[in-house]
Amino acid sequence: MPPRAVVTGASSGIGAATVRRLTKEGFDVVAVARRADRLDALREETGARVRTLDVTDEDAVRDFAAGLDGCELLVNNAGGAFGAEHVAVADRADWQRMFSVNVLGTLCVTQALLPLLRAAEGGGTIVNLTSTAAFVNYEGGGGYSAAKHAEHALTETLRLELNGEPVRVIEIAPGMVRTDEFAVRRFHGDREKAAALYEGVDRPLTAEDVAECIVLVIGLPQHVNVDQMVVRPLAQAAQHRLHRGPLFGP
Template structure:
């Protein structure tokens, strides 16, 4: 396995320090933000983490920090060959208990009359098709996990309610939520949970900066005056909690907002 920081295992259990665990989770989009925080949270809770992302230097740093509890594979979920190769490497390393889909992001916040179609295409490719691609390829293995497997889709409250300038991002996140719900319908009766986690305002280093094409002033303005917006760690704790519930308990949809955010249109800001 590329960049593996603990050797391939020949059985379900992997030694983490002095404990044994059969919990192995794939985290897509693990190089930054919620994905990185989730990898760290799961590792601290006794999971064996397989971190996927495009940026190998970030993955190396994460694996070095987490030691034997983390492996990584370079993967671009928007590319079919890259994703298939990554899945093959993941499955060669042993069973998979959970998949956490964190790869995604927003690009642009333009009005519909001014928006860039390429921005919408790129968002759909990574948020929706990327989630579909990796989920589809890991489904058979997840349903064979001891006790059953879990698919987590990290969508957004943007997929629940629209706001000005958000049509593209709101659309792709609504599509991700539809994907999760449909998968739950189709797999009912199978040993599989499908969990949709929809965060509200989460302040991470890259999300808004990427959205505004590197404009730091615009990125900072998103959170200006908002007391205690959510962090990646907050969402990671929610994901770990949902995963560590009994396999028979499925948290269908978990909407998480900071206290200062009542909705996309109603946010309290200190003056």
């Protein structure tokens, strides 16, 4: 029987790339997201099973978990940034949305699938996708950074609480990743602002780069736990240290 994986936030970006990569590795993947049309296209492309689901809906998540026959790997990828205003004028609804999906969604899915992960033959693995914003704050990022700090705290605490059980808890914290939607959603659909974020940056990370990191860490022997992987493009030395200009030849 192939190892079974659940990937949330799978309709685009890092989630979709992770589904593609895991299916290539031979996983039986259940791709979870809210947008049914995107999931249907991903199913046709990869052969993954799909489930339309809001990870913040506790009852729906519980029903989803009850319908699974097992799970060796959970990738908590569902999340996002909404709004880039300063704290003084930030929209509370944006903050509420970020906490709901990034923190409570991760909590909800983890709680529901943890019995299956504990029962997995050979051990289970949880991978939480946070961000470098989980460690470093910056102007305009208060809500997103606060949510990712909370998700980091959840991850670290879970690892402590599961000590002595055969379940790995891994955090992957990407820096600048250019995907089709992340920055556009953050700037409420303003594509010019979204494009300016990446302007002149030679090769920001792609969703596929992050998916490769996930495969790398989960492919290690089960007794090897990569507590945290911080991954950035070469052009980004730190949250506030970003080189704009060519780094590589043509």
